[in-house]
Amino acid sequence: MRQVVLAIAVNVFKESVRDKVLYNLVFFAVLLTAASYLIGQLTAGQDIKIIKDLGLAATSIFGLFIAVFIGIGLVSKEVEKRSIYSLLAKPIRRGDFIIGKYLGLVLTLLVNVTVMTIALYAVLGYIALMAGGWMLPGWERPAVDPVLLTAIALIFLQLMIITAIALFFSTFSTPVLSAALTCGLYVVGHFNADLKNFENVIDSRPAIYTARTLYYLLPNLAPLDVKDQVVHGVPVSWEYVLLNAGYAVLYITALMMAAVLIFSRRDFK
Amino acid sequence: MLAIRTDHLTKDFAVGIWRKRPYRALDDLSLDVSVGEVFGFLGPNGAGKTTTLKLLMQLIFPTAGRAEILARPVGDLAMKRRIGYLPESPSFYDYLTAEELLRYFAGLFGYKGQERDARVARLLDEVGIGKERRLQLRRFSKGMLQRVGIAQALINDPEVVFLDEPLSGLDPLGRRDARNLILRLRDQGATVFFSSHVLSDAETLCSRVAILAAGRLVACGRIADIHAFQVHGWELVVSSLSPSLLESLKQRLGKITPISDARYALELPLEAAPERLLDELIRNGAKLVSLTPMRQTLEDFFVERVARETHPRVVDL
Numbered sequence: 001m002r003q004v005v006l007a008i009a010v011n012v013f014k015e016s017v018r019d020k021v022l023y024n025l026v027f028f029a030v031l032l033t034a035a036s037y038l039i040g041q042l043t044a045g046q047d048i049k050i051i052k053d054l055g056l057a058a059t060s061i062f063g064l065f066i067a068v069f070i071g072i073g074l075v076s077k078e079v080e081k082r083s084i085y086s087l088l089a090k091p092i093r094r095g096d097f098i099i100g101k102y103l104g105l106v107l108t109l110l111v112n113v114t115v116m117t118i119a120l121y122a123v124l125g126y127i128a129l130m131a132g133g134w135m136l137p138g139w140e141r142p143a144v145d146p147v148l149l150t151a152i153a154l155i156f157l158q159l160m161i162i163t164a165i166a167l168f169f170s171t172f173s174t175p176v177l178s179a180a181l182t183c184g185l186y187v188v189g190h191f192n193a194d195l196k197n198f199e200n201v202i203d204s205r206p207a208i209y210t211a212r213t214l215y216y217l218l219p220n221l222a223p224l225d226v227k228d229q230v231v232h233g234v235p236v237s238w239e240y241v242l243l244n245a246g247y248a249v250l251y252i253t254a255l256m257m258a259a260v261l262i263f264s265r266r267d268f269k
Numbered sequence: 270m271l272a273i274r275t276d277h278l279t280k281d282f283a284v285g286i287w288r289k290r291p292y293r294a295l296d297d298l299s300l301d302v303s304v305g306e307v308f309g310f311l312g313p314n315g316a317g318k319t320t321t322l323k324l325l326m327q328l329i330f331p332t333a334g335r336a337e338i339l340a341r342p343v344g345d346l347a348m349k350r351r352i353g354y355l356p357e358s359p360s361f362y363d364y365l366t367a368e369e370l371l372r373y374f375a376g377l378f379g380y381k382g383q384e385r386d387a388r389v390a391r392l393l394d395e396v397g398i399g400k401e402r403r404l405q406l407r408r409f410s411k412g413m414l415q416r417v418g419i420a421q422a423l424i425n426d427p428e429v430v431f432l433d434e435p436l437s438g439l440d441p442l443g444r445r446d447a448r449n450l451i452l453r454l455r456d457q458g459a460t461v462f463f464s465s466h467v468l469s470d471a472e473t474l475c476s477r478v479a480i481l482a483a484g485r486l487v488a489c490g491r492i493a494d495i496h497a498f499q500v501h502g503w504e505l506v507v508s509s510l511s512p513s514l515l516e517s518l519k520q521r522l523g524k525i526t527p528i529s530d531a532r533y534a535l536e537l538p539l540e541a542a543p544e545r546l547l548d549e550l551i552r553n554g555a556k557l558v559s560l561t562p563m564r565q566t567l568e569d570f571f572v573e574r575v576a577r578e579t580h581p582r583v584v585d586l
Contacts, residue, residue: 003376003379004376004377007373007376007377011362011365011373014364014365014369015362015363015364015365018364018365018405019363019364081360081361082356082358082359082360083360083361083362084328085323085326085328085354085356085359086354086355086356086359086361086374086418086421086422087374087377088326088327088328089326089328089349089352089353089354089356089431090349090374090377090378091346091347091349091350091377091378092346092377093346265330267282267328267329267330268323268328268329269282269329
């Protein structure tokens with residue numbers, strides 16, 4: 001990796017940490033601890049499953065907030081504050097700037113997701129310890145289940161795609177519009193599969209072609225959500241994970257190329 | 270050798286919300302700046318100075334024309350390693366300290382370890398914020414940010430330095446320091462290209478200036494030439510004038526201005542010989558305080574030309 005890209009990425013990470021982005025981890029820890037206590041009081045035998053569900057959902061939502069709300073400001077904040085003027089006068093390509101910004105936020109997300117994963121496992125371990133065993137009768141999977149990592153890895157891939165979308169929009173749009181469009185694509189991305197099967201519902205050829213085009217253009221995020229399978233012990237194969245990782249890498253690459261192309265021609269008035 | 274060359278550089282911006290129409294911010298700017306010059310780029314607000322600097326830094330792209338720095342096209346990465354740039358009213362990353370910012374920028378030039386740290390420490394001391402090096406930039410005043418901006422522009426010992434309003438936001442001490450820094454850069458052989466609307470700065474520092482108005486170059490040349498061109502008379506300041514002599518002078522001379530303590534300023538046209546009047550005054554008991562050729566200051570030149578040029582054009586000096 002080019003040294004300048006790394007330097008820009010580290011700077012994004014440093015700014016995010018100093019900007020108190022990682023404070024969300026405190027909320028996450030409090031949420032999980034409080035939830036596990038309450039659920040332990042209210043449910044019998046189902047508490048492990050609910051904590052896993054809650055932990056994975058919270059990891060996804062907290063990550064989404066960071067990806068969207070930091071992602072949309074990565075470029076626009078620099079332009080608005082004019083800090084980009086000094087930076088782009090240095091020997092860096094505009095593409096380096098975009099890639100560095102992206103990797104910096106991905107690094108921030110990685111730290112976030114890692115810490116949240118450790119917290120989730122700690123809470124699950126504590127519950128198992130209190131219950132008197134790692135795998136009790138009535139539990140479909142052990143409390144500290146390594147399979148959770150599969151779901152977390154796919155959540156991370158999803159967050160990487162969302163970050164790329166937010167960054168892409170922020171290269172040419174306002175922060176508010178970028179946030180709206182990114183959140184919109186996040187929602188659409190979970191129902192994208194319906195577009196593929198549009199021909200089963202409608203006869204119009206143009207509508208079918210439009211739906212098919214949109215299916216390939218819009219992000220397909222639903223396959224990256226395997227929370228339910230993992231919590232209920234339904235196996236997720238490595239082939240499935242690798243296939244989706246390949247999709248994520250391709251989609252992110254395409255978005256980054258488009259972002260670099262747009263950004264490279266942009267005037268900073 | 271030329272440090273900077275612009276060739277018919279032109280920039281249009283699209284303005285308007287619904288019906289976009291082009292607005293010409295810079296019109297056909299052709300300019301040469303030699304290596305080692307301190308070149309002043311002057312003009313009122315909105316004249317096109319910052320637009321030119323942004324074009325040179327490739328922060329915006331020209332509508333027409335081209336520009337070169339150190340004989341390389343703008344945007345060339347190898348050339349960018351040899352230049353420095355201070356934007357107007359610079360702003361950086363709130364949560365970084367001054368030291369971290371400079372280390373970050375030094376890293377972009379490939380400086381590492383002790384060499385980088387020594388360079389950063391030296392520059393922060395040079396611009397007078399050595400003591401605040403570990404303070405986050407969000408706590409910096411405008412003047413302190415300007416000093417950080419100057420430091421980051423010099424992080425790579427640039428051969429050509431572009432400074433957009435370098436003295437704005439600085440207190441008198443800061444202005445003096447910045448002026449000294451520019452002169453030191455000149456002495457070290459660097460080319461300094463700076464924009465300003467504070468004309469006394471240009472008078473103090475520049476070997477040549479260019480004046481822009483409404484996006485067009487209206488004058489370009491050595492300051493000495495501008496002064497020589499604009500000398501238009503003499504000013505004598507005298508004291509101890511008798512009432513009869515004062516009355517006689519009032520009848521003969523166009524303008525006599527009382528100053529203070531019985532001192533008067535007498536203005537003579539360029540063609541008048543001040544020696545003869547001076548003889549007469551001394552013979553009649555007056556005392557000479559000063560005799561000064563009246564030159565049009567750069568400021569006067571600036572105001573007059575900019576106001577007069579409804580259709581700005583290049584003026585030969």
